[in-house]
Amino acid sequence: MRLRIFALVFALLALVVSGVAVAEEDLTNWALGKSYTYSMAPHENYPDEGGQLTDGVYAQLPKYHDQAWVGHLRNDFRTITVDLGEVRPIQEIRANFMQEMSAGIYYPVEVMAEVSADGVLWTEVGLQRFNRVSMGTEDFIKPVIFDELDENARYVRITFLVDVWVFIDEIEVLGK
Numbered sequence: 001m002r003l004r005i006f007a008l009v010f011a012l013l014a015l016v017v018s019g020v021a022v023a024e025e026d027l028t029n030w031a032l033g034k035s036y037t038y039s040m041a042p043h044e045n046y047p048d049e050g051g052q053l054t055d056g057v058y059a060q061l062p063k064y065h066d067q068a069w070v071g072h073l074r075n076d077f078r079t080i081t082v083d084l085g086e087v088r089p090i091q092e093i094r095a096n097f098m099q100e101m102s103a104g105i106y107y108p109v110e111v112m113a114e115v116s117a118d119g120v121l122w123t124e125v126g127l128q129r130f131n132r133v134s135m136g137t138e139d140f141i142k143p144v145i146f147d148e149l150d151e152n153a154r155y156v157r158i159t160f161l162v163d164v165w166v167f168i169d170e171i172e173v174l175g176k
């Protein structure tokens with residue numbers, strides 16, 4: 001009897017988990033393979049070899065020598081503008097950053113997301129701040145996620161502060 005209850009609970013759990021997976025799969029990454037521009041070129045030692053932020057390739061490690069990362073050094077902030085090619089429904093925007101403190105690479109303390117239908121008029125859809133102390137001293141990879149959006153836009157831009165080094169490997173714009 002106990003085994004049967006266990007099996008039932010397990011089956012229900014599997015159903016819930018698969019339901020969540022299906023919900024995620026419904027979203028398309030409109031940014032995949034699309035072009036984008038930087039407000040300032042990445043550092044020459046950790047360059048963007050071309051389309052690295054929308055190639056669907058992610059760094060495996062929070063280490064600067066993982067070549068999926070693109071590095072930015074100082075100079076206040078960067079804006080990266082992605083052109084989706086046409087107006088798309090947008091539910092979620094993600095930007096993937098890392099922290100490797102021994103290398104002076106910090107998670108950005110402020111990240112803003114904006115959208116535009118024409119590339120002229122922009123709407124801010126999210127601003128997130130991260131406290132340096134609460135981010136700890138461990139190395140990690142973590143996306144900044146702007147979710148539960150209900151936007152229609154062709155252009156998406158991400159602006160982040162750069163204290164010392166900031167490394168980013170991918171921007172995703174999800175919707176259906």
Ligand SMILES: [Ca+2]
Pocket residue numbers: 052053054055056057058068169170
């Ligand atoms: Ca990438």
